[in-house]
Structure formats: structure tokens, C-alpha cells
Amino acid sequence: MFWKILIVLIISMIPLVELRGAIPVAIGMDLGLPEWLVLIVAILGNILPVPIIYLFARKVLNWGSKVKWKPFKNFCDFCLKKGEKAGEKLLKKAKSGVYFALFLFVAIPIPGTGAWTGTLAASILKLDFKKTIFSIIAGILVAGFIMLGFSLGLFKVIFG
Numbered sequence: 001m002f003w004k005i006l007i008v009l010i011i012s013m014i015p016l017v018e019l020r021g022a023i024p025v026a027i028g029m030d031l032g033l034p035e036w037l038v039l040i041v042a043i044l045g046n047i048l049p050v051p052i053i054y055l056f057a058r059k060v061l062n063w064g065s066k067v068k069w070k071p072f073k074n075f076c077d078f079c080l081k082k083g084e085k086a087g088e089k090l091l092k093k094a095k096s097g098v099y100f101a102l103f104l105f106v107a108i109p110i111p112g113t114g115a116w117t118g119t120l121a122a123s124i125l126k127l128d129f130k131k132t133i134f135s136i137i138a139g140i141l142v143a144g145f146i147m148l149g150f151s152l153g154l155f156k157v158i159f160g
Contacts, residue, residue, distance in 0.1 A: 024110055107142035
């Protein structure tokens with residue numbers, strides 16, 4: 001059981017996959033874990049990197065965009081551009097409700113949104129740490145319940 005929990009935890013920590021991938025994988029592979037445990041582990045795995053991303057991502061990406069090794073430089077440039085683009089888009093749409101918009105950005109489980117991208121955008125925009133963390137965690141919780149419901153319904157319809 002430990003290894004199955006670890007699989008869900010690790011998948012939920014992967015950028016762009018996060019709990020949006022961990023929950024459907026755990027349910028679809030029928031790991032034998034209770035749904036409530038899958039949800040809790042996926043949420044925790046998705047939350048764990050958030051403070052680290054906020055505090056260090058911008059520094060690492062700025063440093064990485066200056067290194068000579070092309071693949072790493074390109075990756076860092078890509079992440080900075082994606083974060084800046086998401087941040088600018090968020091600010092334009094949200095104006096004074098930026099933290100609510102950040103919550104929605106993370107909560108709605110569509111490709112390109114999520115805790116990693118939202119936290120990176122907040123870090124690049126230098127939003128308040130506590131408000132950012134609160135918004136991201138709230139968004140992760142909502143996304144987790146949405147994905148669990150979708151996964152249970154989808155796989156029950158497909159596999160009866």
C-alpha cells in the first residue's frame with residue numbers, strides 16, 4: 001500500500017500533471033486505494049511544492065536563463081515566458097480580484113492551469129506570499145474534488 005500511495009504522491013507533484021493526472025491514474029489503474037485516500041494524497045502532493053516554487057522558482061529560472069547549457073537555458077526561458085504570460089493574463093482579467101482569479105486559475109482543471117503555473121505566475125508578479133498560498137491551496141482542493149468526481153464517473157461509465 002505504501003508504494004501505491006507513493007505513486008499517487010509523486011505523480012501529483014509533477015509539473016503540468018499534478019493531481020489532474022494523479023487522481024485519474026489512481027482511479028483508472030484501480031490501485032486498490034480508497035477514493036478518499038487518493039484525494040488526500042494527491043492534494044498533499046500537489047501542495048508540497050507550492051511554497052518552494054514561490055520562494056525559489058524565479059531565482060532558479062533567472063539563473064538558469066544565463067547558463068551556457070542550451071537545453072537547461074531553453075527550459076528556464078520557456079518557464080519564465082509561460083509564467084510571465086500567465087501572470088499578465090491573470091492581472092488583465094482580475095484587476096483587483098487577483099487572488100480570486102488565481103484561485104480560479106488553479107481550481108479549474110484544464111491543461112496549462114494548476115498549482116505550478118499559478119504559483120510561478122504569482123512569484124513572477126511578486127504577489128503576497130500568504131494570500132498566494134491560500135488561493136493556491138483553495139484552488140487545489142476544488143480541483144481535487146472536481147477530478148475525483150470526474151474520474152469516478154468517467155471510469156464507471158467506461159468500465160461499468
